[in-house]
Amino acid sequence: MQDQNLxxxxxxxxxxxxxxxxxxxxxxxxxxxxxxxxxxxSKQTERAR
Amino acid sequence: MNESADTMNVPRSRAWTLFGVFAFVALIAAQxxxxxxSPADRDMGHLQKILYxxxxxAWITFLxxxxxxxxxxxxxxxxxxxxxxxxxxxAEVGATFNGLTLVLGMIWGKPAWGAWWVWEARLTSTxxxxxIFVGYLALRSFVDDPERRAQWSAAVGxxxxxxxxxxxxxxxxxxxxxxxQSSPSTMDSAYVLGLRTNAIAFLLIMIYFIRRRYELARLxxxxxxxxxxxxxxxx
Numbered sequence: 001m002q003d004q005n006l007x008x009x010x011x012x013x014x015x016x017x018x019x020x021x022x023x024x025x026x027x028x029x030x031x032x033x034x035x036x037x038x039x040x041x042s043k044q045t046e047r048a049r
Numbered sequence: 050m051n052e053s054a055d056t057m058n059v060p061r062s063r064a065w066t067l068f069g070v071f072a073f074v075a076l077i078a079a080q081x082x083x084x085x086x087s088p089a090d091r092d093m094g095h096l097q098k099i100l101y102x103x104x105x106x107a108w109i110t111f112l113x114x115x116x117x118x119x120x121x122x123x124x125x126x127x128x129x130x131x132x133x134x135x136x137x138x139x140a141e142v143g144a145t146f147n148g149l150t151l152v153l154g155m156i157w158g159k160p161a162w163g164a165w166w167v168w169e170a171r172l173t174s175t176x177x178x179x180x181i182f183v184g185y186l187a188l189r190s191f192v193d194d195p196e197r198r199a200q201w202s203a204a205v206g207x208x209x210x211x212x213x214x215x216x217x218x219x220x221x222x223x224x225x226x227x228x229x230q231s232s233p234s235t236m237d238s239a240y241v242l243g244l245r246t247n248a249i250a251f252l253l254i255m256i257y258f259i260r261r262r263y264e265l266a267r268l269x270x271x272x273x274x275x276x277x278x279x280x281x282x283x284x
Contacts, residue, residue: 004160005094005095005096005160006095008096008099008156008157008159008160009095009096009098009099011156012098012099012102012103012153012156012157013080013102015149015152015153015156016102016106016149016153019145019148019149020073020076020254023142023145023258024069024258027258027261027262027265028261030265031261031264031265031268034265034268034269034272035268037268037269037272038268038271038272038275041272041275041276041279042275044279045275045278045279048279048282
């Protein structure tokens with residue numbers, strides 16, 4: 001029973017870190033991509049002027 | 050809707066990167082302290098250590114949705130685009146913590162209650178809250194017109210957040226299998242410090258996530274505005 005509880009505790013912490021790090025990576029990747037698109041669009045606008 | 054120069058001004062802050070690093074280090078320290086120092090519970094044994102992630106995740110869910118409520122109302126009153134973007138950012142972060150709360154609750158429920166899921170008031174109302182905000186995010190992805198998207202989102206966001214007190218009080222209004230709210234007043238003092246430090250660490254992470262998600266929303270919107278301006282200039 002005690003070993004089984006340790007498995008549940010381990011799963012809870014693993015899932016917590018998986019969700020937090022997963023969301024962190026997702027947002028940072030999207031930020032990098034959005035920043036590149038923003039800079040590209042800004043440069044195109046400057047060139048058009 | 051006011052698409053001010055503020056939307057176009059997208060700063061890049063190193064301070065927020067440091068804040069994020071600090072938030073995650075704080076969580077590691079808080080979890081290590083809580084896991085290593087908290088005694089086994091009389092009834093639940095070491096299973097109570099799940100409490101240090103499940104309860105803060107639930108509190109942060111409520112808090113993030115309160116941010117949605119405040120900024121949705123602000124948007125309705127002021128029609129400022131940045132209020133809509135903050136509400137949307139908080140809704141996504143809140144839904145993430147809400148999903149995490151549900152999964153952690155299931156992991157707690159199996160050994161504690163003998164079932165992964167029970168259709169009782171707290172679990173069911175938390176699931177409904179989650180579904181409302183998944184709907185909110187789906188709505189935002191389906192509506193192209195920024196003004197209409199913001200108006201509808203503000204209405205759904207405010208409606209969804211109103212459910213937070215219902216979820217919070219559900220354990221008292223409908224006494225079922227779920228224990229009453231875990232708070233310093235209802236817990237053994239041996240667990241209070243661990244719960245508080247983990248809740249603070251989760252709070253810092255929530256602030257960091259909302260800030261980064263808001264930055265992303267502003268960048269995307271600014272790029273859209275440049276594209277719109279270029280298209281108008283080309284005609």
